Amino acid sequence: MSEHVIVVDLGYGDAGKGTVVDWLCAQGPVQAVVRFNGGGQAGHNVVLPDGRHHTFAQFGSGTLRGVPTHLSRFMVVDPLALASEAAHLAGLGVPDPFGLLTVDRDALLATPYHVAAGRARELARGADRHGSCGMGVGETMAYALGHPGLGPTVGDCEDPALLTRKLRALREALGVTGPAVEDCVAAYRAFAERVALVDSSYTAALLRGRPVVFEGAQGVLLDEWHGFHPHTTWSTTTFANALALLDGVPAVRLGVLRTYTTRHGPGPLVTEDPELEAAEAHNADGPWQGPFRVGHFDAVAHRYALAVAGGADALALTHLDAPVSRMCVSYDIGELPAGPPGDLDRQARLTGRVLRARPRYAGGIGAGDWPAAVADALGVPVCLGSAGPTVADKVRLSSVIAPERV
Amino acid sequence: MGSGIWSTDVYAAAASYRAASGASAFAYSDSGARTVHDDLNPYGVAARESRDSDEHPATVAVAVLFDVTGSMGGVPRTLQTKLPDLLGLLLRKGYAADPQILFGAIGDATCDRAPLQIGQFESDNRMDEDLGKILLEGGGGGQRTESYELAMYFMARHTSLDCFEKRGRRGYLFIIGDELPYPKVKRREVGKVIGDSLGRDITTEEIVAELTRIYDVYYILPAGSGYAGDSHTLAAWRKLLGQNVLELDDLDAVCETIALTVGLGEDAIDLDQGLGDLGDLGSAAGAAVGRALARLERGAPVVGGELDLRGGSGVIRL
Numbered sequence: 001m002s003e004h005v006i007v008v009d010l011g012y013g014d015a016g017k018g019t020v021v022d023w024l025c026a027q028g029p030v031q032a033v034v035r036f037n038g039g040g041q042a043g044h045n046v047v048l049p050d051g052r053h054h055t056f057a058q059f060g061s062g063t064l065r066g067v068p069t070h071l072s073r074f075m076v077v078d079p080l081a082l083a084s085e086a087a088h089l090a091g092l093g094v095p096d097p098f099g100l101l102t103v104d105r106d107a108l109l110a111t112p113y114h115v116a117a118g119r120a121r122e123l124a125r126g127a128d129r130h131g132s133c134g135m136g137v138g139e140t141m142a143y144a145l146g147h148p149g150l151g152p153t154v155g156d157c158e159d160p161a162l163l164t165r166k167l168r169a170l171r172e173a174l175g176v177t178g179p180a181v182e183d184c185v186a187a188y189r190a191f192a193e194r195v196a197l198v199d200s201s202y203t204a205a206l207l208r209g210r211p212v213v214f215e216g217a218q219g220v221l222l223d224e225w226h227g228f229h230p231h232t233t234w235s236t237t238t239f240a241n242a243l244a245l246l247d248g249v250p251a252v253r254l255g256v257l258r259t260y261t262t263r264h265g266p267g268p269l270v271t272e273d274p275e276l277e278a279a280e281a282h283n284a285d286g287p288w289q290g291p292f293r294v295g296h297f298d299a300v301a302h303r304y305a306l307a308v309a310g311g312a313d314a315l316a317l318t319h320l321d322a323p324v325s326r327m328c329v330s331y332d333i334g335e336l337p338a339g340p341p342g343d344l345d346r347q348a349r350l351t352g353r354v355l356r357a358r359p360r361y362a363g364g365i366g367a368g369d370w371p372a373a374v375a376d377a378l379g380v381p382v383c384l385g386s387a388g389p390t391v392a393d394k395v396r397l398s399s400v401i402a403p404e405r406v
Numbered sequence: 407m408g409s410g411i412w413s414t415d416v417y418a419a420a421a422s423y424r425a426a427s428g429a430s431a432f433a434y435s436d437s438g439a440r441t442v443h444d445d446l447n448p449y450g451v452a453a454r455e456s457r458d459s460d461e462h463p464a465t466v467a468v469a470v471l472f473d474v475t476g477s478m479g480g481v482p483r484t485l486q487t488k489l490p491d492l493l494g495l496l497l498r499k500g501y502a503a504d505p506q507i508l509f510g511a512i513g514d515a516t517c518d519r520a521p522l523q524i525g526q527f528e529s530d531n532r533m534d535e536d537l538g539k540i541l542l543e544g545g546g547g548g549q550r551t552e553s554y555e556l557a558m559y560f561m562a563r564h565t566s567l568d569c570f571e572k573r574g575r576r577g578y579l580f581i582i583g584d585e586l587p588y589p590k591v592k593r594r595e596v597g598k599v600i601g602d603s604l605g606r607d608i609t610t611e612e613i614v615a616e617l618t619r620i621y622d623v624y625y626i627l628p629a630g631s632g633y634a635g636d637s638h639t640l641a642a643w644r645k646l647l648g649q650n651v652l653e654l655d656d657l658d659a660v661c662e663t664i665a666l667t668v669g670l671g672e673d674a675i676d677l678d679q680g681l682g683d684l685g686d687l688g689s690a691a692g693a694a695v696g697r698a699l700a701r702l703e704r705g706a707p708v709v710g711g712e713l714d715l716r717g718g719s720g721v722i723r724l
Contacts, residue, residue, distance in 0.1 A: 040412065057412050081412040083419035088412070098423070102480070112414060158476050179416045187416045190423035193542070196480025201629045205656040209690050 002028075004212045004251035006242040008312070009219035010305040012263035014292075015256040016318035018044025018061040019389060021215045025062035026391045031210040032068045032102075033060025034203065036241040038217030038233065039076030039110050041135035047389035052092050058082050060215050063089055063100060067213075073106035073200055074241040076140045077154050079191035080112070102196045104203075105155030111167065111184060114139040116176040138234035143170065157192035160185050203245045214242040214251070221263075221301060225341035226308035228351040231267025238309040255305075255312040255380065258319040259370045261298040264291075268354040271295035271328045296361065297327045299377040301354075304336040306378060314398075316384035317371055321393075325366070327373060328359035371397055443539040446510070446523035450601045453566040454508060456527040456577065462504035467527055467567045467577030468496070468668060469621070471510040471557050474520070474542050477584055481628055482511070482542055484657050485582065490534045492661045499683050501669030507533045511540045512583060515553040515595040522556055522599055554587035555610045556595055562617040564600070570620050578668050579621035582628060582660070586642050614646050622671055623647055626663065626698075629655040652698045659691030663698050670702060677702070 005024055009015045021033060021044070035042075035058065044056040048064055058081065060069035071077055086097035094100070114136030121139070144151025152170065156163040167181045206212050216237060221227055223237040239253050260276060263269045272295040306312060333353055339346050365373050371382040383398045456467035470489065474482045489509065496505045506527040515521035525536025561579055569575045591613050593604035617623055625643045627636075643651045654663055666680040675683065677699055684692045 040414075078414060079423075080414040080416055080419040083422040084413040084415070087422055105479070112416060115414065158479065183416050183420070187420035187423065190420050192479075194423040196484060198480065199629065201655060205629060205658075205694065208656065208693050 002211060004207065004214070004246065004249065005254050006214040006216065006239050006251050007254050007256060008216040008237070008239055008309065010255040010257050010302050010309070010312070011219045011261055012221045013219040014262050014264065015219065015258045016386060017216060017256050018046045018056055019318065019386060020254070020256050020316045020384065021061035021213055022046045022065070023384065023391050023394045024213050025065045025067045029210045030062055030067045031212050032070045032206050033062040033213045033215050034070045034072055034206070034245065035060060036072050036074045036214055036216065036245055037235040037237055039135060039137040040078035040081040041137050042217035045389070049390045049392055054089060054092060057085055059085055059089060059097065062213065063094060063097065064092065068100045068102065070202065070206060071101070071103045071107055072203060072245055073104040075107045076110045076137045077103055077107045078110040078135065079157070079188055098194050102198045102202060103154050104200055105153060105197050106200060107154045108140050108144050109152040109154055109156065110136045110140045111152060111170065112178040113167070113171045113174050113176050114143065116178050117174040120176065141234040143173070147173065154197060157188040158197065160189055163188060204247065207246065207249050214245070216242070220305035220309050223308065226338065227347070228268050228354055229344050229347035231351070252314060253312045254314050254316055256316045256318065257302060257374065259297055259317060259322050260319065260324045261295045261301065263293050268351060269293050269295045270301065270331065270354060270357050271298045271359050276324065296324065297374070298359070299327055299329050300331050300336060302378055304338065306380065307338040312380050314383040315374065315378065315380050316386065317374055317382050318386040320367065320370055320385050321387040326361045326363045327365055327377065329362045329377065330360045331357040332360065333357045442520045442523050442541055446525055446536060446539055448522050448524045448560050448564070448600050451564055453564050454524060454526055456506045456567045456569065458568045458572065462506070462529050465504045465506045466502040466569050466575070466668070466672065468505050469508040469510065469561060469577065469579045470664065471512055471581050473552055473583030473585065474511045474540065475514055475552055481657060485660060486537055488658065488660050489537060492664055495661050495665040496668060499669065501665055501674045502672050504529060509533055509536050510557065512552055512554055512557045515556050515599055521553050522560060524560060551586045551588050552583060553595070554581060554583060555591045555613055556599060557581070558613050558617050559591045559596060559608065560600055562613055562620065565620070567620065577621045578671060579617070579623045580626055580664055581623070582626045584627055584639065586639055611646070622650070624650045624652060624667060626652045626654050626660070628657045628660065649702065654694060654698045656691065656694030659694040662691040662695045666695055666699060667702065
C-alpha cells in the first residue's frame with residue numbers, strides 16, 4: 001500500500017470498516033490511523049488470526065498491529081471511555097496504548113454530563129426514538145453549537161481552571177447530575193498529562209510520512225445532513241472531513257459494504273427481511289440503539305450514499321460468506337435524489353418516501369458473483385473481498401489500491 | 407456497530423491515566439515526584455563541565471534544554487523518547503568527533519516547582535539517565551513567558567567547555583520551546599534557584615550576548631506545542647538570535663535537526679549532504695529537517711568560530 005486511504009461505510013454502519021482498516025494496516029507500514037468523525041459510540045471489530053478480538057471505539061483499528069492513532073479535530077473525544085478501552089488493549093498485549101495516541105486539542109470533549117443529558121432526551125422520546133448510542137456524542141455537538149466557545153475541548157484538559165468553569169456551566173445548562181466536576185477535572189488533567197495533545201498542524205506532518213489510513217465511523221446513510229432525518233448521527237459520515245484534513249493531498253476513497261444491508265435501531269430499511277439468518281457475532285441489540293436489523297443488499301440506498309458522498313474510487317465488500325442471493329435493484333418510487341446539505345425538512349420528506357418505498361429484487365446471485373454484481377450495480381470497482389473476520393479471510397480483487405511499496 | 411461498551415467511570419479513568427504503566431521514560435516524574443531531582447538541581451552548582459579526556463580528546467559540547475510547562479503538551483514526552491538517538495546520530499555520521507551532550511528542562515520560576523533542571527555533559531548514554539530524572543512540570547504561568555532567561559543565565563555563567571576554552575570553538579545550545587523569555591534575569595530568582603548573589607537584574611539581551619560568546623544558540627519551535635507557528639514568539643526570538651530560530655513541523659525529526667545543525671556548524675557537511683545522510687540512514691525526517699534548516703543553508707563554507715572576546719551580541723558564524 002503506497003497511498004493514503006479513506007475508509008467510509010456506504011450504508012447504515014456495521015459493514016466492516018474495522019476489519020478493512022486492519023487489513024490495510026497489514027499490507028505494509030502505516031504511519032497512523034486517523035479518526036475523523038463521531039466519537040466513543042463507534043464499534044469497529046477486529047479479530048486477529050490468533051483469536052484476539054477488540055471492539056474499537058476511539059482507538060484506530062490498526063492498534064493491534066502497533067499502528068498509532070490520531071484523533072483529529074473533527075472527533076468527539078471521551079477520555080474516560082478511552083482509558084477503559086486502553087486497559088482492554090493492554091490486556092491483549094498492546095505494550096503502551098496511550099503512547100500510540102495523539103489527540104488534537106480542538107476536538108470536543110464528551111463528558112458524563114453530555115451522556116446523562118443524551119440518555120434523558122432519548123428516554124423522553126419514548127416510542128419515537130432516534131436510535132442514539134447513548135454516548136453523548138450528539139449532545140456534545142449540540143451544546144457546542146448552541147454555546148459557541150463554551151463546549152469543553154481536549155485542549156481545555158490542560159487548563160484546570162478553565163475546564164472547571166466550562167464543566168460547571170455545562171452541568172447547569174443541561175440540568176443533569178453526575179460525578180463531581182472536580183473529579184472529572186482531575187481525570188481529564190491526568191489524561192492530558194499522559195496522552196500527547198497536538199495542534200491541527202500535526203496531520204500535515206503525518207501525511208508526509210508513510211501512508212495514512214483515515215477510518216470513518218457510522219455510515220453515509222446516517223450522515224447528519226444527507227441521512228434519513230431524524231434517524232441520523234450528529235456527524236459528517238462522508239469523506240468530507242477526511243478530505244478537509246488531507247487539504248489537497250491525494251487519497252483513495254474506499255467505500256465499505258456488506259453483501260446485505262443492515263441497520264441498528266429505528267429508521268428506514270427498505271429491504272428488511274427477518275427471514276435472513278445472518279451470523280452476527282459482534283452485533284448484539286444495543287440497550288440504547290435498539291435491535292439490530294437485517295435486509296437484502298439495497299443498491300438504491302447505496303447508490304444514494306455514493307451520490308451524496310461525491311463518489312468513491314473503490315469498494316471493499318465484506319460478508320462474502322453470508323448465505324444471501326437477492327439484491328434490491330430498484331424502488332417503486334425510483335432513485336433517491338441527493339439534495340443540498342442543510343435542508344433537514346427536505347431530508348425528513350425523503351425519509352417519509354423511503355419508508356413507503358417497495359423494493360424490486362434480482363435473485364440468483366451466487367457466492368462468487370457478489371463482487372461483480374455490486375460493482376455493476378454501483379458503478380465502482382470492488383477491490384477487496386472479505387469472507388471472514390481476519391486478514392486471512394480477505395482477497396485483493398483488483399489493484400485500485402496500488403501494490404505496496406517495494 | 408455503534409456501541410458504548412467501554413466504561414466511562416471517572417475514577418477508574420483517572421487512576422488508569424496516573425498509573426505509570428507502559429514505557430514512560432519520565433520515570434522520575436511519573437513516580438509522583440514533585441521536586442527537582444538532586445542530580446539536576448542547579449542550586450549551588452559551580453559549573454557543568456565539558457572536558458576532554460584520552461578517550462575523547464576533541465570534545466564538542468552540545469546542550470539541549472526544553473520547555474516542560476503545560477503549553478508544550480505532549481512535546482516533552484516525545485522529546486524524551488527521541489533524544490536518546492541524538493548521540494548515535496552524531497557519531498554514526500562523524501558530524502562531531504567527540505560530542506558531549508547535556509540535557510535540561512525549563513519551567514517557570516514565577517510559579518513552578520521546577521523552574522530549571524540541568525544534567526551533566528556526557529559522552530555516552532549516561533545523559534539518558536538525566537533525561538529520565540526530569541520532572542515534567544506541566545504548569546507554567548499561562549502568560550506566554552517561561553524562564554528561558556534563567557536557563558540562559560545558568561548556561562552562560564555556570565558551564566565550562568574545553569572546546570571553547572582550549573580550542574576557541576563554541577559549543578551548541580538548543581532551546582526547544584514555544585514561549586517567550588522574560589525581559590530580565592531577576593536577581594531574586596537567580597538567588598533562589600541558582601544561589602548566586604547579583605547586584606542587579608540583567609536584561610535578557612545582555613545575557614544572550616554573554617551566552618553567544620560561548621555557544622551557538624538555536625531556538626526550536628516545535629509543531630504541536632501551545633504557540634507553534636506563533637509569529638509573535640518567532641519574531642521575539644529572532645530579535646535575540648537572528649536566523650538561528652527554527653520552526654520544526656515534525657517533532658519526530660528533532661534529533662536529525664539538531665545533528666545536522668551541529669554537522670553544518672562543525673563544517674562536516676553541507677545541508678544537501680546532511681539530508682542525503684538521513685536518507686542513507688533510512689530516516690523519514692529529511693523533508694521536515696530541510697524545511698527547518700532552510701534558513702541556515704548558505705553557499706559559503708562555514709567560517710570557524712574564532713574566539714571573540716569583544717562579546718558582540720548574537721554572533722552567528724553562518
